[in-house]
Amino acid sequence: MNDESDLLATIAQGVVHLDVAVVRTSVESAVREGISPFRIVAEGLSQGMRTVGALFRDGELFMPEVLVACDTYYAGLQLVQPLIEKDNGRIAKGKIVLGTIHGDIHTVGKDVAIPVFRAAGFDVVDLGTDVADEAFVEAVRQHQPDIVGLGTYMTSTFMHTNQTVEALERAGLRGQVKVICGGPAVDVRAALKLGADGATDNAWEGVQIMEAWMAEVRE
Amino acid sequence: MSVVDSWVQRLRGTLRPIGEMTHWQRLAAALDLHPTDLVPVAPELDYWQITHAGYSHQEIYNDVDKTTDACLRTWADLRCDAIWMYVDISHQIENFLPAERRAAHFVHRGPKDYLLFKPLVETLDEAIALYESRAFEKHLADSRAVTHYTPHMLQLLEFQEKMDRQVPVIVGAASPINYAETIVEVQRLVRWTITESEDKVRHYLELCLAERLEALDFYRDVAAANGCQFFCVFGGARTWGPRQLEKFGDVDRRFVDKVREIFPYVFWHHCGHNLPQALELLATWPGIKGVQYDQPYHSQKLSWSEFYEITARLFSGRRCAMNAPTTQVACYGTPGEITQMVRQFIEATVPHTSAVVMPGCEIDSYAPVENVRAMIDAARTMA
Numbered sequence: 001m002n003d004e005s006d007l008l009a010t011i012a013q014g015v016v017h018l019d020v021a022v023v024r025t026s027v028e029s030a031v032r033e034g035i036s037p038f039r040i041v042a043e044g045l046s047q048g049m050r051t052v053g054a055l056f057r058d059g060e061l062f063m064p065e066v067l068v069a070c071d072t073y074y075a076g077l078q079l080v081q082p083l084i085e086k087d088n089g090r091i092a093k094g095k096i097v098l099g100t101i102h103g104d105i106h107t108v109g110k111d112v113a114i115p116v117f118r119a120a121g122f123d124v125v126d127l128g129t130d131v132a133d134e135a136f137v138e139a140v141r142q143h144q145p146d147i148v149g150l151g152t153y154m155t156s157t158f159m160h161t162n163q164t165v166e167a168l169e170r171a172g173l174r175g176q177v178k179v180i181c182g183g184p185a186v187d188v189r190a191a192l193k194l195g196a197d198g199a200t201d202n203a204w205e206g207v208q209i210m211e212a213w214m215a216e217v218r219e
Numbered sequence: 220m221s222v223v224d225s226w227v228q229r230l231r232g233t234l235r236p237i238g239e240m241t242h243w244q245r246l247a248a249a250l251d252l253h254p255t256d257l258v259p260v261a262p263e264l265d266y267w268q269i270t271h272a273g274y275s276h277q278e279i280y281n282d283v284d285k286t287t288d289a290c291l292r293t294w295a296d297l298r299c300d301a302i303w304m305y306v307d308i309s310h311q312i313e314n315f316l317p318a319e320r321r322a323a324h325f326v327h328r329g330p331k332d333y334l335l336f337k338p339l340v341e342t343l344d345e346a347i348a349l350y351e352s353r354a355f356e357k358h359l360a361d362s363r364a365v366t367h368y369t370p371h372m373l374q375l376l377e378f379q380e381k382m383d384r385q386v387p388v389i390v391g392a393a394s395p396i397n398y399a400e401t402i403v404e405v406q407r408l409v410r411w412t413i414t415e416s417e418d419k420v421r422h423y424l425e426l427c428l429a430e431r432l433e434a435l436d437f438y439r440d441v442a443a444a445n446g447c448q449f450f451c452v453f454g455g456a457r458t459w460g461p462r463q464l465e466k467f468g469d470v471d472r473r474f475v476d477k478v479r480e481i482f483p484y485v486f487w488h489h490c491g492h493n494l495p496q497a498l499e500l501l502a503t504w505p506g507i508k509g510v511q512y513d514q515p516y517h518s519q520k521l522s523w524s525e526f527y528e529i530t531a532r533l534f535s536g537r538r539c540a541m542n543a544p545t546t547q548v549a550c551y552g553t554p555g556e557i558t559q560m561v562r563q564f565i566e567a568t569v570p571h572t573s574a575v576v577m578p579g580c581e582i583d584s585y586a587p588v589e590n591v592r593a594m595i596d597a598a599r600t601m602a
Contacts, residue, residue: 018413056517056518057517057518058518059516059518059519061460062458062459062460062461062462062463062494063409063458063459063460064409064410064412064413064458064459064460064462064463065413065460067406067409067410068410068413068414071410071414102328103326103328103332103335104335105335105336105337105338105404106404106405106406107404107406108405108406108409108458111406154333154335155546155547155550155583155585156328156331156332156333156335156583156584156585157328157332157335159550159583159585160328184491184492185546185547186547187547187548187550187551189551189552190547190550190551193551201492201517202517
């Protein structure tokens with residue numbers, strides 16, 4: 001391994017070991033060494049998140065560690081984000097606007113989903129929590145995403161998925177986006193009945209679903 | 220005539236027997252790991268029963284009689300093996316807030332929606348200060364714990380006694396870790412178990428435990444003294460990993476140590492994705508007779524039948540297993556799917572331990588009544 005690879009591996013390991021200090025220092029070093037911000041994200045921070053996903057899947061890491069790994073990822077991302085925004089060469093896999101359904105203020109799912117989606121190469125517009133249907137409509141008009149993500153922690157707020165979907169339909173925007181539901185209360189069949197295109201309670205599975213949708217669009 | 224006397228007059232002497240045991244005997248026997256005539260069925264209908272009885276959640280919010288009427292009307296209709304109290308999150312945390320701040324913290328989205336809430340504080344220091352100032356005591360007198368929860372509970376217990384304990388009322392309380400999460404929002408506490416000093420997190424949890432142990436005096440003097448014997452502990456730590464359970468899990472166990480001195484039939488509510496280590500702990504904590512468990516943890520690639528069987532073997536000789544169908548299927552599934560899930564649960568469980576048909580969490584207000592009836596019928600038609 002050369003120095004660049006070592007540095008990127010250190011960043012990835014920092015994310016896995018929940019070590020904010022190591023991640024920050026290594027990202028700063030990588031920037032100084034002239035490594036492209038896109039590589040720092042793709043081969044450092046995002047590689048770390050992929051490893052976290054694999055360890056979570058295998059039962060070696062659990063939700064608390066995953067949440068803090070996401071924060072660690074963000075700590076590094078903050079340092080390179082301004083540089084990435086100047087980098088016109090990056091092509092995102094797709095754009096998603098994502099928020100927690102009106103009435104639901106839990107962020108535990110969204111806090112994991114957003115970094116995992118970003119690490120996988122999606123542009124994510126975070127609308128926050130307790131997002132009104134009209135705010136989703138406005139965000140679709142403004143950001144022109146490929147996908148709308150509806151987060152919900154509770155069954156009673158998940159049951160309002162159809163109202164958000166209907167708001168998109170009334171605005172004439174439903175045809176231009178896929179809708180995915182996420183959170184521990186979601187059920188795939190119910191999500192489809194409620195007008196969404198898919199659902200999952202696992203952010204890494206969400207990436208697979210969205211990648212398949214984007215592949216369909218490109219075909 | 221009071222709402223309780225009205226229902227007692229209507230039901231006493233008119234109820235057809237179901238099986239050979241009373242509802243009380245059936246649930247008690249299952250929790251004692253004894254044989255039962257039928258598998259008990261006691262879904263957590265706490266807020267579903269409000270809309271089933273024709274009320275909106277707003278309508279009952281400040282009306283104790285309508286709340287109790289909803290529970291008794293639903294029980295008379297469905298004849299489950301227990302009556303669950305109506306509870307909402309304001310009962311749990313309103314007494315931490317001065318009256319003028321309460322409206323901003325609780326939200327009624329719609330007539331069928333459960334009460335939504337916002338966290339009370341956002342930092343660990345604020346949470347500790349909230350407990351050290353004994354805010355929960357200062358604002359108790361006019362809170363819904365006093366004005367709604369307690370009179371509602373007493374009405375149901377009065378019904379239980381006047382009906383000669385044919386059917387038990389289930390009273391429940393949140394565990395210290397559940398409180399610790401609710402006060403600040405779960406995602407914050409979960410992070411702090413890693414990012415904050417262990418001593419500081421433990422100090423917060425010990426404050427939560429102290430408050431909960433004091434609260435148990437109320438449950439002893441008011442609930443148990445009026446006949447309550449079946450007690451559900453709404454556990455916390457549902458998103459914790461094994462490291463967090465090992466470090467801090469003893470806080471909830473110490474709470475159970477006092478609960479079991481007060482109530483003979485204690486069971487633990489553990490909703491969410493159940494970590495295997497958490498179920499193993501619950502199988503060993505003294506005083507818990509049953510575990511209302513939920514879905515397997517993300518990393519466990521198990522079918523439902525496999526999960527039922529693994530859990531039943533784990534609980535064998537030690538705990539009653541309480542599950543099926545999932546709350547999601549209860550709400551979104553078909554009656555046929557629900558029947559199948561309940562049967563799978565019973566078939567996989569009863570060779571190893573006793574079973575109670577009780578989804579891992581509350582039945583959602585949007586669940587169709589056909590689905591709830593399917594769950595009950597499935598249990599009633601299996602020997």
